[in-house]
Amino acid sequence: MKDKALSLPSESHNNRITFFMNGQQITEELPAGISTLDWLNQTKQMFGTKCSCNEGDCCSCTVVIAKAVDDKVIYEAITSCLYPAAKLHGKHLITIEAMGTPNALHPIQQALLDHHGTQCGYCTPGFVMSMFALFAMHNHPDKEAIFAALEGNLCRCTGYQSILDAALEISRNYCKEDLIPAWCSEVESKLLEKGVPAAMLLLHKDSNRLVSKYLMPETMKLLFDYLQTENSAVVIAGGTDLMVQMNIGRKEFPVLIDITCIEELKRIYLQSDGLHIGACVSYAKMFDSELVHNSCPHLHKLISQIASQQIRNFGTLGGNIANASPVGDTLPLLLALDATLRLQTELEMRQLPIRSFFKGYRQTALQKREIIKEIILPLSPENSYVRTLKSAKRKSVDISAVVSAINLQRSLGYTQNACLAFGGVAATPLVSRVFTGLVNNKPLSSLDAAQIAKAVAAEFKPLSDVRGSALYRNKLIENHVIIYLSELQKEVL
Ligand SMILES: Cc1cc2nc3c(=O)[nH]c(=O)nc-3n(C[C@H](O)[C@H](O)[C@H](O)COP(=O)(O)OP(=O)(O)OC[C@H]3O[C@@H](n4cnc5c(N)ncnc54)[C@H](O)[C@@H]3O)c2cc1C
Ligand code: FES
Ligand code: FES
Numbered sequence: 001m002k003d004k005a006l007s008l009p010s011e012s013h014n015n016r017i018t019f020f021m022n023g024q025q026i027t028e029e030l031p032a033g034i035s036t037l038d039w040l041n042q043t044k045q046m047f048g049t050k051c052s053c054n055e056g057d058c059c060s061c062t063v064v065i066a067k068a069v070d071d072k073v074i075y076e077a078i079t080s081c082l083y084p085a086a087k088l089h090g091k092h093l094i095t096i097e098a099m100g101t102p103n104a105l106h107p108i109q110q111a112l113l114d115h116h117g118t119q120c121g122y123c124t125p126g127f128v129m130s131m132f133a134l135f136a137m138h139n140h141p142d143k144e145a146i147f148a149a150l151e152g153n154l155c156r157c158t159g160y161q162s163i164l165d166a167a168l169e170i171s172r173n174y175c176k177e178d179l180i181p182a183w184c185s186e187v188e189s190k191l192l193e194k195g196v197p198a199a200m201l202l203l204h205k206d207s208n209r210l211v212s213k214y215l216m217p218e219t220m221k222l223l224f225d226y227l228q229t230e231n232s233a234v235v236i237a238g239g240t241d242l243m244v245q246m247n248i249g250r251k252e253f254p255v256l257i258d259i260t261c262i263e264e265l266k267r268i269y270l271q272s273d274g275l276h277i278g279a280c281v282s283y284a285k286m287f288d289s290e291l292v293h294n295s296c297p298h299l300h301k302l303i304s305q306i307a308s309q310q311i312r313n314f315g316t317l318g319g320n321i322a323n324a325s326p327v328g329d330t331l332p333l334l335l336a337l338d339a340t341l342r343l344q345t346e347l348e349m350r351q352l353p354i355r356s357f358f359k360g361y362r363q364t365a366l367q368k369r370e371i372i373k374e375i376i377l378p379l380s381p382e383n384s385y386v387r388t389l390k391s392a393k394r395k396s397v398d399i400s401a402v403v404s405a406i407n408l409q410r411s412l413g414y415t416q417n418a419c420l421a422f423g424g425v426a427a428t429p430l431v432s433r434v435f436t437g438l439v440n441n442k443p444l445s446s447l448d449a450a451q452i453a454k455a456v457a458a459e460f461k462p463l464s465d466v467r468g469s470a471l472y473r474n475k476l477i478e479n480h481v482i483i484y485l486s487e488l489q490k491e492v493l
Pocket of ligand 3: 120121158
């Protein structure tokens with residue numbers, strides 16, 4: 001799938017981006033690295049989009065992005081506090097200001113009013129925009145789809161039922177054509193006009209900001225040219241980790257290179273060695289991909305447990321790996337599946353098993369000026385048992401206390417190639433050696449789940465932190481092992 005964007009006038013190659021906002025095409029000069037939320041609130045004095053947490057957790061800042069992908073326009077809700085405004089280039093930004101007027105509310109706003117779905121109102125613009133993205137893409141979504149679209153939006157006042165009732169009423173009574181305003185449909189045809197994204201260079205120095213250059217190469221060649229000339233450059237993909245470091249940690253990134261315009265990094269395709277997923281493929285795109293669904297159903301399932309829809313719309317798999325958090329949710333699965341990373345520098349491409357990638361707390365085998373290009377997932381044979389488990393305090397939008405993945409094959413009641421990997425149990429995600437030793441090539445019926453669980457838990461010395469004490473995490477390790485083995489043993493009985 002190829003994202004299309006506007007053909008740009010030549011003067012927009014420096015410092016400026018061109019996009020649509022609420023139906024109008026605009027060209028803007030941006031401070032480098034500014035978030036869409038700060039740009040709206042500070043530069044445009046548009047305060048309808050609310051800032052609450054500034055780190056992606058509450059979705060009060062949700063806006064909608066419409067963009068052309070292949071031959072259709074898709075609408076995505078995103079958290080504007082983490083979405084660099086430079087990414088708006090060639091897209092349509094839709095904000096609460098354009099949704100309705102006090103005398104003529106948009107049907108979503110009217111339904112919220114009718115169902116008492118708003119009290120202090122701070123979260124309301126975020127809910128309206130999340131619903132707008134959902135209803136613009138789906139006719140009559142069911143309760144489950146509504147939950148999934150809204151699970152990231154927090155409200156301190158209403159207790160949620162009234163908001164859900166409003167969403168259900170919209171779902172029953174309206175089609176997407178009734179809900180997408182005419183000015184949105186007009187922009188759709190412009191977004192669909194053929195055009196290639198122009199190479200864009202934002203070189204705006206602003207002493208008040210933590211970023212002084214934001215570069216957006218469209219080709220690998222240009223990316224490596226920039227990496228060569230910009231010694232302090234850091235790559236940014238979705239920005240859902242990096243922007244938090246900036247917004248909350250006040251971390252400076254003098255030069256950011258946004259790699260999400262490079263088509264080569266956004267492909268999903270099958271080859272004899274497995275399923276290839278480009279490093280800049282978003283969670284949402286993976287979730288919608290039939291290839292991922294058919295070839296790697298366990299990854300498909302795991303994605304719905306990661307963050308919120310708003311974050312999944314632009315967070316990437318490559319970012320999850322390079323970020324190297326010990327609790328990155330995809331990492332145990334990639335370890336258990338024995339995935340391979342394709343790493344690229346200006347001069348060479350090398351393949352590295354992900355099991356050799358994590359070197360220490362947030363340290364990786366990536367060399368200077370090297371990026372993750374693709375992730376290769378070997379296809380699982382039919383007799384495979386692959387599962388993941390995520391334990392966190394909340395069901396959604398929560399970082400794991402412990403996350404795990406198992407991968408083994410069953411043959412005539414015996415196990416083969418048994419592998420169990422964990423996140424949240426050490427400084428890096430890890431494969432359990434003990435589990436492989438105790439389980440591999442054994443009759444499934446002979447495995448003592450409780451004993452194996454204790455032995456595996458004893459292998460790790462997790463830390464105590466806000467997500468759980470070491471004791472609690474050890475108990476979770478045991479429980480994960482027991483759940484997997486009991487499920488497997490039930491199958492052979
Ligand atoms: C509210 C919220 C909830 C979240 N929930 C979860 C969750 O449930 N589970 C979970 O695992 N994570 C979660 N995250 C973390 C984050 O969304 C993921 O780690 C995401 O996959 C990061 O991808 P990104 O593209 O946004 O990375 P970015 O922020 O763009 O980059 C992260 C790091 O990776 C580097 N990088 C990115 N791409 C490449 C590449 N191709 N090659 C080399 N280096 C690269 C960057 O330099 C940076 O150091 C959450 C984040 C937020 C804000
Ligand atoms: S302000 Fe909370 S998610 Fe953006
Ligand atoms: S209405 Fe007050 S936070 Fe939702």
